[in-house]
Amino acid sequence: xxxSIHLENSSSVEYAVTIDRLPKLSFxxxxxIITNPxxxxxxxxxxxxxxxxxxxxxxxxxxxxxxxxxxxxxDILDELFNKKLDRKSQLIAFGGGVIGDMxxxxxxxxxxxxxxxxxxxxxxxxxxxxxxxxxxxNNKFGKxxxxxxxxxxxxxxxxxxxxxLPPREFSAGIAEIIKMAVMFDSDYFDFLESADLSNKVILExxxxxxxxxxxxxxxxxxxxxxxxxxxxxxxxxxxxxENETKYKEYLHGEAVAIGIVMVNRLAYELGLxxxxxxxxxxxxxxxxxxPVSYKVKNIDSFYDKFFLDKKSANSKIKFILPNGIGNxxxxxxxxxxIIKRVLR
Ligand SMILES: NC(=O)c1ccc[n+]([C@@H]2O[C@H](COP(=O)([O-])OP(=O)(O)OC[C@H]3O[C@@H](n4cnc5c(N)ncnc54)[C@H](O)[C@@H]3O)[C@@H](O)[C@H]2O)c1
Ligand SMILES: [Zn+2]
Numbered sequence: 001x002x003x004s005i006h007l008e009n010s011s012s013v014e015y016a017v018t019i020d021r022l023p024k025l026s027f028x029x030x031x032x033i034i035t036n037p038x039x040x041x042x043x044x045x046x047x048x049x050x051x052x053x054x055x056x057x058x059x060x061x062x063x064x065x066x067x068x069x070x071x072x073x074x075d076i077l078d079e080l081f082n083k084k085l086d087r088k089s090q091l092i093a094f095g096g097g098v099i100g101d102m103x104x105x106x107x108x109x110x111x112x113x114x115x116x117x118x119x120x121x122x123x124x125x126x127x128x129x130x131x132x133x134x135x136x137x138n139n140k141f142g143k144x145x146x147x148x149x150x151x152x153x154x155x156x157x158x159x160x161x162x163x164x165l166p167p168r169e170f171s172a173g174i175a176e177i178i179k180m181a182v183m184f185d186s187d188y189f190d191f192l193e194s195a196d197l198s199n200k201v202i203l204e205x206x207x208x209x210x211x212x213x214x215x216x217x218x219x220x221x222x223x224x225x226x227x228x229x230x231x232x233x234x235x236x237x238x239x240x241x242e243n244e245t246k247y248k249e250y251l252h253g254e255a256v257a258i259g260i261v262m263v264n265r266l267a268y269e270l271g272l273x274x275x276x277x278x279x280x281x282x283x284x285x286x287x288x289x290x291p292v293s294y295k296v297k298n299i300d301s302f303y304d305k306f307f308l309d310k311k312s313a314n315s316k317i318k319f320i321l322p323n324g325i326g327n328x329x330x331x332x333x334x335x336x337x338i339i340k341r342v343l344r
Contacts, residue, residue, distance in 0.1 A: 001208045005131065005215045007151065007222050017131055017155040017215070019208050022046070022119065025156075027053035030089040032080060034103040036063040039095045039121050042164045047094055047119060057083045061102070065247065068098045069137050070146065076106045090115045090153070096122035096169075097129030101144070104135030108150035115153045121161040123173025124253055127180075127210040128231075130155050132218040142308070143239075149223055157211070159203050167289070172253025174288040177206060179233050179256065180213045182281055186326030188213075193284055230328045233320040234259035240305040241294055250291065257290035266334070266342045267321040277325050299343045303336070 001020065007013040031053040035044060040060055048056070059079045061072050080089075093103030093116060100118055107116035120130035136147015162170065174197070181189035188209050197203050214231070221228040238259030242250065250258070261282055267273040285292050296302045306317045316332040317339075323329040 001204065003208060003211045003215050005151070006219055007133075008219065013151050015152060015154050017157065017211050019157045019159075019204050019211065021160065022050050022156055022158040025051050025092075025117070027051075027090055029053065030055040030057070030083075030085050031092060032057040032059055032083065032085060032089065033092045033094050034059050034061065034076060034099060034106070035094040036061055036099060038063045039099070043121060043161055044094070046161075047092070051092075055083075057085075061099075063098075065098055065138070068102055069139065073102060073106050073109070073137060076102070077110060080106075080110055085110065085114070087111045087114060090117060092117045092119055093130075093152075094119045094121065095125075096120065097125040100125050100129050101135050101147070102137060104133070104150050104152065105137060105147055108135060108148040113150070116150075118152045118155040119161075120155070120157060122165060123162055123170050123207075124176055125173075126157045126159075126162075127173055127207055128176045128214065130157070131211055131214050132228075133222065157207060159200055159207065162203075168251060168254075171288045171290050172251040172256075175234070175253035175257040175260070175285065175290055177210050178281070178284055178288075179231070179260065180210050182260070182322050182325055183230050183233050183320070183328045184213050184216075184326065185209070186324070189280075189284075189325050193280070197288075229318065229330065230320050232318075233322070233328065234263055236306060236317065236319055237262040239308075240302055243305055243308065244297075244302070254291050257285045257292060258294045260285065261292045262294070262342065263319060263321060266319060266339065267323070267329075269338055269342060270321065270331075270334070272321055272323045272329055273325075277322070280325065281322075296343045299340055302343055303340060 003017040005015050059076055091103050091107045093100045103116055107114050118130040120126045133149050133151035135150045136144045139145055181192055195202050217228055234256045238255035241255045241258055264278045268278055282292050318332045321329045
């Protein structure tokens with residue numbers, strides 16, 4: 001399956017997302033694969049066997065979100081200069097979203113920008129992070145605060161890489177899939193309720209639909225001036241939960257699952273969603289072993305943390321709410337009292 005990305009507003013960028021076994025990749029340039037020890041041990045041979053190029057280099061960086069910073073980017077850049085990559089050379093991001101975000105950002109910087117390709121190996125990166133061109137790193141002020149919109153030349157999604165993914169990481173990716181379905185496509189949601197994601201054919205179909213929806217959103221709004229913000233459904237609450245638990249207790253997708261349940265409650269209070277719809281979404285999250293509750297210790301401090309989010313412009317909190325299953329509503333005018341009632 002191939003999904004094409006076409007960004008009309010930004011200099012007509014076009015690229016394809018291929019969902020299939022990894023094909024032979026041929027380059028008439030130098031190539032550097034950016035990966036980490038976990039992924040490289042499991043799958044690097046499989047990737048290398050598919051690559052044909054002038055000169056192949058491997059750059060390995062430590063595994064973990066805590067290394068997603070400028071220091072690591074500088075290390076990668078140094079390696080690329082040591083290996084004498086030129087302006088035509090290409091990078092391949094081989095790993096999860098951490099590798100993808102950092103490789104894209106490094107590609108945007110090296111000699112003012114070289115091409116890069118995404119070969120995502122986590123479900124979250126396959127359905128979300130590898131598509132859309134948001135690249136960047138964290139710093140002491142927060143997550144993803146330094147970066148660039150920089151699109152890959154191509155994305156290759158091969159579900160065989162997911163065979164080695166820990167179950168919790170797999171479920172975390174499903175949370176982002178459920179997010180897409182609730183926001184944009186009720187048929188897709190219905191399908192997910194009965195889908196067996198351990199079946200590769202079905203899994204590929206599900207990934208393809210998620211990528212299609214993300215492409216549809218990004219094509220309209222690459223730089224998040226409007227509809228792209230809808231991809232943050234569940235995230236306003238999730239970011240506070242991640243912050244309160246110091247990114248240690250929950251994987252990102254797990255926090256998103258809890259955030260979805262919390263913001264659904266808010267949607268219910270506002271008359272946007274029924275109890276039955278709320279229960280269906282929660283049941284689907286639970287079916288995939290995702291957490292759905294979180295004890296708010298201090299309502300006032302939880303509420304105040306909403307304002308740390310870089311997306312809360314002009315000190316208004318923007319909530320992305322479901323409007324039934326398959327539709328969304330963006331609101332930044334919700335009364336503090338209602339929000340605090342939900343937190344209670
Ligand atoms: N750019 C975007 O639009 C976007 C969207 C969502 C998330 N993100 C970013 O993505 C990151 C999260 O991505 P993630 O969830 O993929 O985390 P990750 O990259 O940290 O990967 C999770 C873990 O799985 C390991 N792993 C990767 N592939 C594996 C495989 N096939 N088998 C076994 N283990 C494997 C990794 O080494 C890591 O330990 C965050 O930094 C987030 O900010 C970016
Ligand atoms: Zn997310």
